[in-house]
Amino acid sequence: MKTNIVLIGFMGAGKSLVANILSHKYKMRCLSTDETVEKKAGRKVSEIFQKDGEARFRQMEKAAVKEISESQNVIVDCGGGIVLDPDNVKALKKKGILFYLQASPEVVLKRLKDHKNRPLLQVDNPLERIKELMKERKKLYEQADFTIFTDQQTIEQTALAVVALWKPKAANQKSDSSTK
Numbered sequence: 001m002k003t004n005i006v007l008i009g010f011m012g013a014g015k016s017l018v019a020n021i022l023s024h025k026y027k028m029r030c031l032s033t034d035e036t037v038e039k040k041a042g043r044k045v046s047e048i049f050q051k052d053g054e055a056r057f058r059q060m061e062k063a064a065v066k067e068i069s070e071s072q073n074v075i076v077d078c079g080g081g082i083v084l085d086p087d088n089v090k091a092l093k094k095k096g097i098l099f100y101l102q103a104s105p106e107v108v109l110k111r112l113k114d115h116k117n118r119p120l121l122q123v124d125n126p127l128e129r130i131k132e133l134m135k136e137r138k139k140l141y142e143q144a145d146f147t148i149f150t151d152q153q154t155i156e157q158t159a160l161a162v163v164a165l166w167k168p169k170a171a172n173q174k175s176d177s178s179t180k
């Protein structure tokens with residue numbers, strides 16, 4: 001049964017904030033791929049990017065996804081690049097329902113403009129970079145079970161939207177498994 005709520009989407013889409021709200025509301029543990037990597041490495045994501053490069057970060061991220069995907073009844077807060085590796089999506093789908101939190105490039109820039117902890121956006125023209133990366137990843141994010149548009153929503157509204165989609169799906173699964 002798919003008991004995990006998995007949040008995917010671009011940086012700044014609100015995944016971590018929504019994950020925290022849901023975690024408190026439903027008393028479900030929240031597991032973040034970035035935090036898992038940081039704990040294992042003993043370093044921040046930005047430092048890993050800087051010292052070891054993106055490829056090494058992606059390896060560590062993949063190991064984190066593999067571990068987290070074994071859990072049940074958790075909320076998974078995924079780093080924005082998780083979808084780049086098809087194995088990650090496959091692993092997360094085994095026990096989870098995937099929600100793609102979508103945001104436009106302009107909104108992402110506005111939400112992240114004072115944050116210096118996104119190594120991929122430390123460039124002269126972050127808006128262009130955001131647009132490029134989003135274009136590359138659009139189809140990959142769309143592998144989610146549901147898409148939620150976040151531009152016009154507060155974090156609370158986005159969390160409610162996740163719940164509204166998740167509850168009937170979770171209930172369906174329960175009745176399916178009880179009739180089998």
Ligand code: S3P
Binds near residue numbers: 015117120
């Ligand atoms: C990344 C997103 C970040 C973090 C890393 C790379 C990406 O996570 O994993 O900086 O490739 O989009 P958030 O989406 O939580 O910011």
